[in-house]
Amino acid sequence: MTAPWPLAVSTLGMPGAGLQDACLIAVMGRCDGLELRAHPDTGVHAGMGQPERARARGLLARSRLRAAAISGYVRIAAGGPDESVLGALRADVSLAADLGAPFVRVFPGGDGSEDDERAARRLRAIAPHALATGVRVLVETHDSHPTGAAVRRLLAAADEPGATGAVWDTLHTWRAGETPAQTYAALRDHLGYVQIKDAASAEDPTPVPLGEGGVPLDAVHDTLSEAGYDGWISLEWERTWYPEIPPIEDIIPAARTWTAR
Numbered sequence: 001m002t003a004p005w006p007l008a009v010s011t012l013g014m015p016g017a018g019l020q021d022a023c024l025i026a027v028m029g030r031c032d033g034l035e036l037r038a039h040p041d042t043g044v045h046a047g048m049g050q051p052e053r054a055r056a057r058g059l060l061a062r063s064r065l066r067a068a069a070i071s072g073y074v075r076i077a078a079g080g081p082d083e084s085v086l087g088a089l090r091a092d093v094s095l096a097a098d099l100g101a102p103f104v105r106v107f108p109g110g111d112g113s114e115d116d117e118r119a120a121r122r123l124r125a126i127a128p129h130a131l132a133t134g135v136r137v138l139v140e141t142h143d144s145h146p147t148g149a150a151v152r153r154l155l156a157a158a159d160e161p162g163a164t165g166a167v168w169d170t171l172h173t174w175r176a177g178e179t180p181a182q183t184y185a186a187l188r189d190h191l192g193y194v195q196i197k198d199a200a201s202a203e204d205p206t207p208v209p210l211g212e213g214g215v216p217l218d219a220v221h222d223t224l225s226e227a228g229y230d231g232w233i234s235l236e237w238e239r240t241w242y243p244e245i246p247p248i249e250d251i252i253p254a255a256r257t258w259t260a261r
């Protein structure tokens with residue numbers, strides 16, 4: 001059994017907070033790192049100049065925090081020209097490299113029967129840049145590919161294991177009817193990190209404090225422990241989308257307890 005796992009907290013849960021405030025929240029919560037939402041609202045985004053990137057990396061270092069991942073919004077299977085998708089993805093990969101993050105999160109974002117082929121083509125195209133920078137592109141279990149089985153199928157089509165992988169969003173796999181054991185079995189050879197959260201029900205994804213909803217977090221914990229998983233756990237508290245829910249400072253203690261038990 002491998003625990004405690006390193007705990008990151010996503011800046012998605014900190015609307016209005018810049019990186020300095022995000023670091024303070026993470027340090028006060030005794031977290032190990034930040035999953036950095038790539039968006040101008042957070043102060044971390046692909047449009048940052050090199051001086052800003054250097055300052056951000058320095059702030060993380062002084063806070064003794066690691067950048068667990070850059071949480072980007074590229075939709076790797078979406079329709080449209082490849083170059084527009086690849087241009088945005090190259091920028092996110094370069095940002096991750098400059099901030100010392102090992103991963104870039106992407107969404108599937110598919111819209112039809114050509115999803116896997118389109119995504120695989122783009123992942124193969126970005127692979128040389130990812131390998132050169134030491135950053136893996138991770139496809140999240142989300143939207144058109146909400147299960148581990150679906151993401152594994154997409155990654156198998158790309159066949160770039162050194163440059164690609166998966167993010168296990170525990171909410172979406174549960175809502176899609178996949179058990180934690182099934183998800184892990186599908187993703188075990190591809191898994192970059194795991195996002196934990198809880199929700200009111202499978203029909204109502206409104207966030208609730210960990211342990212108060214329906215996401216099978218005990219089963220997730222048991223599955224990862226029994227498998228000897230030793231990667232990041234990221235608390236994704238979606239307060240940016242649900243401003244009425246409690247602040248993330250109230251949620252971090254339960255996540256820390258979950259990772260360490």
